[in-house]
Amino acid sequence: MSMISDESEMDLEKCEQTCEEEEIELPEDSSGGKLTYFLAPYFFEKTWIEDIIFSLSGAFISSAAVLVYFSLRDFYHNPLESELSDEFCPLWTISHYLLCFTFSIFSFIDGREKVNIETKVLQKLLKEVAEVDLTEDPVAWRRIASRVNHFSEETGYRYSLFYSGEHCMRFFVRQIVKPIECQTYDIRSYYEGEICSNFWKNPPNKALTERALAKYNKSVENFGELSHTAERDEFRDGIFERFRNIFNTSILYFWVIELGSFLILLLTFIISMIVWAIFHSFATA
Template structure:
């Protein structure tokens, strides 16, 4: 009888654990959930409107900066050349610039979304959960932490999940908490009412919370083999994405610098040409 009761208790515990795990649902658990994690705040937060507006502005400003001075100089020195409006505001030129600007803005949005701009209270909640939860025995510890922090943020009025998976939560903790402590920079950043603060560590209660969370993490860091493997894959993808973003942003910076330099050269050249032409005509005109 005792053996049967023990087996029943074990089955009951497994059932309870399974039910708890089923209740813990993060965006990455559903098909398309991770995609929605990034796209939902982009569209529902109306960030896309701002990006489209800025991209259109960039597409319109670019021909004004480069092509208008160029064709003005061409017209000045070549009377036979007839510049059309379509030459200055070339549709192809504007479309290319529009998409370049839009991609740059969208990629930067994804980058900032992945990094997680965490509020002070949410960070305190995260540290508290890491400090208190059993990271050694619980197989879904980081998933549970991410779920609780997401839930806390939703209760605080945030409509979007902070973390899309347990690995995402763990990587954030390692990047933003563990590494600054290991490097002794203590640069733990968070946001409060939209402003970024770097003095989180200097607050004594926060410092104690960080130390407790770090101590619990260090005790169980060797038990994250499977999760660490997944996190490494995610980290590898993040590195590739970061390289692409850096290359793209650098390319756009160089493009902007070249176009600005062209404007700075051709515009004064056109003005000087006009002044020289006016002076020459004034001297050559019959008195």
């Protein structure tokens, strides 16, 4: 018994020594890590150029309503409206540009938070979850996130996939646990830039996923489904998530109202032209 106890203590000490020797590097460990995590790919991948083009396009399209309004104004010869519209037009264009640009930034941040993961990297994540002791290791998810980040960089991705261990855990719950609990099995990954939704259908991937899920469920068996629900709610009810949902909903209603206004103005302009043509034909008859 003493020999077995000594061997167990030696294995434990060896494990602790290995854990101490392994260096965990995550963006959250640096002072500006979170800012760098989001902004580095945004600028270096030139996403900001696409956002500027998209915002300019949105502002240009929105000017169609202004053109119809100007046509109606000139048709009815209203000098007061001419002065007001000359001041309103630049504000209209700038506000639409800023709204489109803000929408683009929020969409990028949301996509960065949700993580688009390659198939090989997802397999690495599942393997780490299946092998790491999630119960006894206090920094298990930080360790997993660090290893997956390093593996992702080795495969050619230049930026960290996960900002923190908590970020890694939320991703696992959202992308692995939730689809299996809901029995949709819609586990998605990327392969050469294309979305692959058949990850679960591959037998080795399915077996690896089941191992990782069993290990995760074992680590939260004292909390059961409440743990999963709490983690999902924590992510869903985050400040940024709620603000983004409110902003997107507001933008949707704004565009619907604007489209309705544009159609009304256009219809008014067409009717005015028809009425003017009818009266003009009678006047010249």
